[in-house]
Amino acid sequence: MKEPLRRASVPARRLFITRMLRNVSLAVLGLAGGAVAVKRRRLLREGKCLNQGMCRMCDVFDDCGLPRALSTRNVVARIHGGER
Numbered sequence: 001m002k003e004p005l006r007r008a009s010v011p012a013r014r015l016f017i018t019r020m021l022r023n024v025s026l027a028v029l030g031l032a033g034g035a036v037a038v039k040r041r042r043l044l045r046e047g048k049c050l051n052q053g054m055c056r057m058c059d060v061f062d063d064c065g066l067p068r069a070l071s072t073r074n075v076v077a078r079i080h081g082g083e084r
């Protein structure tokens with residue numbers, strides 16, 4: 001009596017484990033992404049550069065308030081604005 005039930009539940013268990021692993025993987029990826037975003041925000045708040053001072057290739061260049069980014073924006077504005 002127990003044997004047919006056990007055989008019938010194997011695919012269901014596989015499906016459950018597959019879905020569980022998929023959901024755990026997605027949760028881990030989401031947590032890792034959130035941790036990276038929080039760390040970047042914390043570093044910027046502490047006044048630390050995220051991209052070793054290479055502002056033009058930095059993802060947060062438009063929003064960065066660090067002195068190097070301000071200086072770079074100023075230079076870029078002067079170059080493109082034609083100021084001397």
Ligand code: SF4
Nearest residue numbers: 049050051055058064
């Ligand atoms: S924009 Fe420049 S100063 Fe700001 S985090 Fe990026 S590289 Fe550092």
